[in-house]
Amino acid sequence: MTTEEIEKVTERGPAASAGVTRRLGPATGRPSEASVLNVFSHGILVVWALMVGVPLLWVLWSAFKDSNGILTDPWGLPTVLHWENWSNAWNDANMGQYFVNTAIVVGGSVVGTMVLGSMAAYVLARFTFPGNRFIYYLFVAGMSFPVFMLVIPLFFVLRDFPGSSLLATYHGLILVYIAYSLPFTVFFMTAFFRTLPTSVAEAAMIDGASHTRTFFQVMVPMAKPGLISIGIFNFLGQWNQYLLPMVLNQQEDKYVLTQGLAMIALQQGYENDWGALMAGMMIAMLPVLIVYSIFQRQVQSGLTAGALK
Amino acid sequence: MQHGKYRFIVGFLALPLLIYGVFVISPFVQAFQISMTDWSGLVGTAEFVGLDNFGKLWESDDFWNALRHNVYMLAFVPLVTLALGLFFAFMLNVGGRRRKNEVVTGVAGSKFYKFVFFFPQVISITIIAVIWFNIYNPDPDDGMLNSLLGAVGLDFLQNAWLGEKSLALWCISAVMVWGHVGFYVVLFSAAMASVPRDIYEAALLDGAGRFHTFFRITLPLLWDTVQTGWVYMGIIALDAFALVQIMSVNMGGPDGATDVMPLRLYLTAFRDSQFGYAAAMGVAMLIVTMTFAVLTMRFARRERIEY
Numbered sequence: 001m002t003t004e005e006i007e008k009v010t011e012r013g014p015a016a017s018a019g020v021t022r023r024l025g026p027a028t029g030r031p032s033e034a035s036v037l038n039v040f041s042h043g044i045l046v047v048w049a050l051m052v053g054v055p056l057l058w059v060l061w062s063a064f065k066d067s068n069g070i071l072t073d074p075w076g077l078p079t080v081l082h083w084e085n086w087s088n089a090w091n092d093a094n095m096g097q098y099f100v101n102t103a104i105v106v107g108g109s110v111v112g113t114m115v116l117g118s119m120a121a122y123v124l125a126r127f128t129f130p131g132n133r134f135i136y137y138l139f140v141a142g143m144s145f146p147v148f149m150l151v152i153p154l155f156f157v158l159r160d161f162p163g164s165s166l167l168a169t170y171h172g173l174i175l176v177y178i179a180y181s182l183p184f185t186v187f188f189m190t191a192f193f194r195t196l197p198t199s200v201a202e203a204a205m206i207d208g209a210s211h212t213r214t215f216f217q218v219m220v221p222m223a224k225p226g227l228i229s230i231g232i233f234n235f236l237g238q239w240n241q242y243l244l245p246m247v248l249n250q251q252e253d254k255y256v257l258t259q260g261l262a263m264i265a266l267q268q269g270y271e272n273d274w275g276a277l278m279a280g281m282m283i284a285m286l287p288v289l290i291v292y293s294i295f296q297r298q299v300q301s302g303l304t305a306g307a308l309k
Numbered sequence: 310m311q312h313g314k315y316r317f318i319v320g321f322l323a324l325p326l327l328i329y330g331v332f333v334i335s336p337f338v339q340a341f342q343i344s345m346t347d348w349s350g351l352v353g354t355a356e357f358v359g360l361d362n363f364g365k366l367w368e369s370d371d372f373w374n375a376l377r378h379n380v381y382m383l384a385f386v387p388l389v390t391l392a393l394g395l396f397f398a399f400m401l402n403v404g405g406r407r408r409k410n411e412v413v414t415g416v417a418g419s420k421f422y423k424f425v426f427f428f429p430q431v432i433s434i435t436i437i438a439v440i441w442f443n444i445y446n447p448d449p450d451d452g453m454l455n456s457l458l459g460a461v462g463l464d465f466l467q468n469a470w471l472g473e474k475s476l477a478l479w480c481i482s483a484v485m486v487w488g489h490v491g492f493y494v495v496l497f498s499a500a501m502a503s504v505p506r507d508i509y510e511a512a513l514l515d516g517a518g519r520f521h522t523f524f525r526i527t528l529p530l531l532w533d534t535v536q537t538g539w540v541y542m543g544i545i546a547l548d549a550f551a552l553v554q555i556m557s558v559n560m561g562g563p564d565g566a567t568d569v570m571p572l573r574l575y576l577t578a579f580r581d582s583q584f585g586y587a588a589a590m591g592v593a594m595l596i597v598t599m600t601f602a603v604l605t606m607r608f609a610r611r612e613r614i615e616y
Contacts, residue, residue, distance in 0.1 A: 149591030153339035179332035240433035
């Protein structure tokens with residue numbers, strides 16, 4: 001954040017001085033038209049920033065108000081800080097349990113997605129063998145399947161899984177998250193592995209390293225920037241996933257955060273503990289908030305990578 | 310070195326392919342099968358009914374009602390979202406005041422704006438739905454939007470929002486726009502950054518204003534990205550499930566005014582246990598989505614400009 005601030009300051013420096021010289025210089029008509037436009041464009045940017053920022057900040061300040069205050073005076077700042085909202089959310093509203101469930105599922109599935117996705121992508125990017133293109137396009141096609149069409153059969157695949165039902169289990173959800181993250185991960189990482197030089201891997205092989213060892217000790221470290229981008233992408237997508245758990249994870253003690261929040265929100269009414277709901281939303285947002293603040297550039301480039309060729 | 314190659318390839322591909330095959334490819338194939346049965350979910354009770362489910366769907370007013378709402382959103386949401394995204398991205402990257410030695414500049418603080426605008430993209434759709442449910446609270450004094458309108462003297466604009474039949478769908482569409490503009494600002498900013506500066510400089514020397522610069526240079530050069538973005542946003546507009554489920558009155562109300570295809574499918578399958586019929590809806594959704602994507606790609610195609 002600090003480098004950003006510095007940049008912002010230096011950015012503002014010359015612009016501000018340019019404004020001064022313009023005002024001192026002869027009035028040509030053009031600068032004034034430009035500055036009217038500037039005020040206008042800046043004004044709209046500020047308005048949109050407020051439209052996005054204020055509702056999010058509203059959750060934060062409402063998380064310290066009591067239910068009555070949230071309902072009857074939504075714009076009012078908290079007069080007394082109701083810290084108990086947070087413990088109510090964590091304990092009474094079960095957000096603690098949902099948080100742990102989410103962390104287990106997402107932890108497992110992000111690691112699984114990254115390991116399996118980059119393994120498949122590496123093979124598809126670097127080796128020629130019959131069926132290579134077919135498997136690649138099989139994975140990529142998955143990006144265009146509407147998940148809604150798949151949830152019904154998927155529900156029964158999990159219910160009737162040989163051995164025991166995978167519905168409402170951690171490992172079932174983890175496997176499903178991995179499967180649905182593979183298309184984009186394979187697509188992205190295949191392109192990434194193609195951009196890496198082949199010479200380093202060849203040198204390692206000549207030195208006697210096996211294919212497996214070359215992959216884990218040479219290629220993976222080289223692919224780190226790509227892995228970080230796509231890892232964050234998968235983390236955010238899986239942390240915020242709502243449809244898949246709602247269909248496949250319908251048991252309250254196994255709920256993930258999005259399900260828990262939706263459940264509380266759907267039981268709307270004046271007897272509802274709105275303060276706890278707001279605190280619960282903050283709890284659910286916190287990990288994402290931290291990741292986004294630290295990795296802003298990677299998050300933005302990772303999430304938009306799919307749309308840029 | 311070749312001898313271990315195939316063992317390695319199989320070893321690395323087997324598990325990813327297995328998981329993908331079981332949980333993605335096989336449900337995809339099964340969706341078509343189930344859509345031709347009258348299955349209610351019990352093992353061994355599915356009866357083959359051919360295309361009966363699709364015939365039923367064709368006759369169903371509920372389904373056409375839901376599809377119509379998705380089509381409204383498909384017309385409105387991508388257009389507004391991409392227009393705002395392009396506008397903001399242009400302002401941030403090219404619209405700044407002109408400085409010495411630099412012809413095209415972004416506005417001050419563009420990084421900060423991008424940080425804020427992009428924010429809804431990283432938070433869960435359920436949280437967005439709860440926030441906007443509160444904003445749209447119909448109470449004239451307690452509702453966030455209503456009380457704000459009252460405070461600035463625009464009482465006549467106060468409304469029941471989600472409770473108003475003619476407005477509810479547009480209220481939900483507005484939330485979709487709100488949530489996705491930031492994504493396109495960042496996307497288009499990246500695309501604009503790859504446009505060589507000298508093109509802008511040349512335009513400027515020829516006396517082009519901002520308006521012309523945008524429509525004659527930026528937009529044509531970004532057309533590919535805009536087209537891809539349009540398809541992405543269209544697919545999102547064909548969904549809208551979570552927002553409708555959490556925000557709308559009585560799930561899809563008032564009086565069916567916000568019903569959408571995915572909500573129909575979800576209720577038909579997991580509330581009414583008509584899995585065959587619901588699977589037919591899923592196949593219909595695939596057809597609608599594919600038709601939209603192909604039509605967009607076809608009609609939006611232009612000669613690609615290399616730079």
